[in-house]
Amino acid sequence: MLHLRISVPGDLTVGVLDVLERQPAVSGLAVIEGASRRPVGDIVLADVAREAVNVIIDELVELGVQREGTLQVETVDTWVSQRAFDAERIAPGSSADSVVWTDVTAQAYGNSELNWTYLSFMCLATLIAGIAIVLDSQILVIGAMVLGPEFGPIAALGVALVRRRFHLLRLALGTLVVGFVVAITVTCVAGLVGKALGWVTVEGFTAPRPETAFIYTPDRWSFIVAVIAGAAGVLSLTSARVGGLSGVFISVTTVPAAGNIALGLAFGQLAEVRGSALQLVVNIFGMALAGWLTLAFQKTVWNRFADRRERLRQRIRGSR
Structure with a gap:
């Protein structure tokens, strides 16, 4: 109600x-x-x-x-x-x-606003991801995923396409790009400082990292997980019963990939930069695609319900 x-x-x-x-x-x-x-x-x-x-x-x-x-x-x-x-x-x-479309659209605009809070969370999450990569710690990777605010503008891309709000589309894309660029830059600078202080070495960064190697080695499962997570995330945002959104944050490799890009740039490891960049693009594209398809499906279903509701209303009025 x-x-x-x-x-x-x-x-x-x-x-x-x-x-x-x-x-x-x-x-x-x-x-x-x-x-x-x-x-x-x-x-x-x-x-x-x-x-x-x-x-x-x-x-x-x-x-x-x-x-x-x-x-x-x-x-x-x-x-x-x-x-x-x-x-x-x-x-x-x-x-x-x-789905209350007014509410969903308002959330999309709010989550796509580029502000200091969004940038702060992006930078902090990416910094934690960088530390997780250096320490080869999956726990810290999960923490970085949960802290990252990037799912909001990613979901807004689907809302913009379904609702034909092209201003929202530009806003969400701009927030994503600027957010990741700033976060990667800050983490890259932090990596250079750590390198100068001797806290992180090229040998340590390029050594085998079995717990976090998935960050720069995308495969078909990366796309599949991103699609499933994107659909689940949109359902959590549009449903009256929110329960699965936190699971989305610990399923997709966006912020960790950004952290690895930053460290790869700091240490001149272009192979890892390319792999992480591909991982980042695959995850964002998969989530955005799934969000758009999920919202389009919901809109189609509820349009049919609206037609049934109109016929029911006409019958009620006719019986009076």
Whole structure:
């Protein structure tokens, strides 16, 4: 169940109420007249079954609610209402499977913003990955994977393609490129400092590393894991039941590959740079492709549910 809070000028209130009253998935509806100061107007409150909220939001956007006022969507964790139960039962599909596209798009924009926090996490994660490579430690590699924030803009690539938001596509690509370039540069400088201090040697870096050799030796399994992880990650972001996102972070070799690129540049080991760069590209491409296909599939499925819901609404109106 979702709660909508709509602040609109008085001349839009009638249209908003008409949209909400026509939907059987709306279980609760209230109007507080004159309560809104900015914009000057009314506040409309509605409880809506999650499965039907996309259609309602699309109609409200057509009215211009987003231009003249504000629309907030909040998750209701606990509710006790027979009308709400009936609304969810009538709405086709499962609440946990439904995708609230407004929420997904807003998350994509937020996760794709290039800011100091994102760059800091990228640099710290890549530095830990560099240390993990020097020590040949899989535990530190996993820690670097979990700390890395790169999955957000990777998932945003799929959202941008499905929703045709090309500004989001450019934003996500720019954040990915700049983030990895900055992180690799910082880690490369750190590697050069370690080399000058004698903490890390070329011999130590090029010695056999059985625990972390997979970072610079991509194979078909690298792509397969990236595809599976990308699909799981997108499902975790779009579903009402988030549970698998942490598994994505420890499945793909993006940040560790960036760390190995940085050390390879610092020590002049171009073979490892090439292998790690290929590993990085394979993982990003696999996750982005899987995210796009997963979102496209979800959109197709929920469009069919929307058609069923419209037919059901017409039958309900005809029986009155």
